[in-house]
Amino acid sequence: DAKTTQPNSMESNEEEPVHLPCNHSTISGTDYIHWYRQLPSQGPEYVIHGLTSNVNNRMASLAIAEDRKSSTLILHRATLRDAAVYYCILGSGSGGSNYKLTFGKGTLLTVNP
Amino acid sequence: NAGVMQNPRHLVRRRGQEARLRCSPMKGHSHVYWYRQLPEEGLKFMVYLQKENIIDESGMPKERFSAEFPKEGPSILRIQQVVRGDSAAYFCASSNRSGSRQNIQYFGAGTRLSVL
Numbered sequence: 001d002a003k004t005t006q007p008n009s010m011e012s013n014e015e016e017p018v019h020l021p022c023n024h025s026t027i028s029g030t031d032y033i034h035w036y037r038q039l040p041s042q043g044p045e046y047v048i049h050g051l052t053s054n055v056n057n058r059m060a061s062l063a064i065a066e067d068r069k070s071s072t073l074i075l076h077r078a079t080l081r082d083a084a085v086y087y088c089i090l091g092s093g094s095g096g097s098n099y100k101l102t103f104g105k106g107t108l109l110t111v112n113p
Numbered sequence: 114n115a116g117v118m119q120n121p122r123h124l125v126r127r128r129g130q131e132a133r134l135r136c137s138p139m140k141g142h143s144h145v146y147w148y149r150q151l152p153e154e155g156l157k158f159m160v161y162l163q164k165e166n167i168i169d170e171s172g173m174p175k176e177r178f179s180a181e182f183p184k185e186g187p188s189i190l191r192i193q194q195v196v197r198g199d200s201a202a203y204f205c206a207s208s209n210r211s212g213s214r215q216n217i218q219y220f221g222a223g224t225r226l227s228v229l
Binding site for chain 1: 117119144146148155156157158161169172204206208216217218219220221222223
């Protein structure tokens with residue numbers, strides 16, 4: 001399985017933008033990049049996904065490097081409710097087994113008031 | 114607009130008892146996935162089911178664990194003769210399609226199993 005590398009933790013202040021990086025140097029040409037987050041005592045929550053172009057939705061933006069070896073999840077204005085573990089996951093796998101989401105340790109985001 | 118529903122939220126069992134965890138997928142979703150999260154670890158895939166079929170159970174322990182997704186009713190993850198090492202959070206997810214790298218899974222709030 002293609003792997004991702006994320007910082008263990010990051011800290012931000014409320015109302016400020018947050019850029020969460022992810023490295024995926026072994027990504028294959030057809031792998032999608034997914035981001036999920038897990039709030040304390042909750043199940044993971046889908047945030048955003050993309051393939052090559054930058055993506056925006058109501059929760060966040062996803063900036064994908066031109067060579068696709070890295071990506072950045074952007075929260076435009078962090079709130080206290082954004083404090084969570086953020087996971088960068090590749091939709092990869094041979095033989096159609098891309099349904100196996102591989103959760104690493106993710107990045108623990110702390111938001112200061 | 115109910116999301117993925119799991120029950121119970123918390124389950125306490127003594128060693129040797131059986132645990133049954135239930136998952137109702139989102140409306141219109143026919144693909145169900147179970148994951149386990151041990152303390153201080155990431156989620157690990159256990160099994161993938163479609164209605165009445167087990168598609169991939171490569172992440173399931175070989176013994177004591179079983180899963181089903183009947184034609185009617187919720188998906189059930191069953192753990193027989195529980196041991197302390199089974200204590201974990203068990204999450205269910207559902208999607209409306211698979212076989213695509215855009216497969217987006219929607220998760221329930223999980224069942225936290227504690228084995229005494």
